[in-house]
Amino acid sequence: MIKISAAIMHHPRRADRIPALVRACAPLEPKVVSDPDPGGRPSPLRTAKRAWAAIEPGATHHLVLQDDVKPAPGFAEQLNAAVGLRPEHGVSLFCLWHTPHNSYLVRRAAVAGAAYAPLSPYEWTPTQGFVLPVAEARALAEYLAGIPDEVQDDDEMIVIFCRERGIPVVATVPHLLDSGHDQSLVEGHHDGLRAAVYAPDLAWSGSPDADVELPPGSYGVELHGSICSIRRVHGDPVEHKFPWYWYDACPLTGLDPDAVLDAGAPHLAGLPAGLVAVMSEVWAAGYLLGADVAGLAPDATGDGPLVHAALSSWIDQGLAAEDRAASGDCVSLATAALKQGIRDRRSVHAS
Structure with missing residues (x-):
């Protein structure tokens, strides 16, 4: 007990x-x-x-x-x-x-x-x-x-x-x-910080028999300052300030960066020219996350309140303030990218 x-x-x-x-x-x-x-x-x-x-x-x-x-x-x-x-x-x-x-x-x-x-x-x-x-x-x-x-x-x-x-x-x-979003008492620590995935209306639930087990993986995807980057889990210091730009490091994920952008083209085509660069970074982040999960969790769909909470906090902390104000519904774009990444990775594995 x-x-x-x-x-x-x-x-x-x-x-x-x-x-x-x-x-x-x-x-x-x-x-x-x-x-x-x-x-x-x-x-x-x-x-x-x-x-x-x-x-x-x-x-x-x-x-x-x-x-x-x-x-x-x-x-x-x-x-x-x-x-x-x-x-x-x-x-x-x-x-x-x-x-x-x-x-x-x-x-x-x-x-x-x-x-x-x-x-x-x-x-x-x-x-x-x-x-x-x-x-x-x-x-x-x-x-x-x-x-x-x-x-x-x-x-x-x-x-x-x-x-x-x-x-x-x-x-x-x-x-x-x-x-609680309080000011940090320690000099050099960030203020106004929030949880990565917090959904107070959704109770935590787990099952001893059916829980998905995810190995840590060899890389992580980062969205910070309106730029999508990739961090290697092994070989790079944890807190270094210069992760690899996603396009250059995309081979670490097993994906072609041009294919990632091509998949997003229909979603980015109608945007004002000044937003395309930032929204392309949002698309890349969502797509890479979806492709990563697709190889680990066969039942993942990219839907649901947990997914929304995860992507919302990613966007809120990941976009520069000026971009957040001007970019509109980035969570919807990130969700579309996530689902596309899941579908595309699975179609490659199925072929």
């Missing part, structure tokens, strides 16, 4: 958020763990050390939440179900919408209809809401205790911990949390 204890990493500047967050966790009763040095240099690691050690007696699993998250309706029930089907895993309940590898893995899982997305063992672990089996949570608390607070970022230490101990990490799809 699953019994989850919970702790909330808390900074006094966000005291107004705590009552609502605690209520949203009910019937869980999370312990609020305050930053021991709130006037010092901001360090999530400083508070994470204590939050991971705040395990309730008798618990089988331990959840640590950050105090700027927004749980989905029915949070505790969905959490219990998600942990119950992956009791030996680390389970992330949230993934930022712009991360280089993990956000793509989550969107790919959403399109495939999977309840979980396997996360990268090299990119920082999403720790806005993260669950571990109690034995691993205790070991993590001991591991973090030996790291100086100046290291600052708990997520970059946790991915190393999980990788070294061989703990598989997955994210729930959809996520059980969104960001």
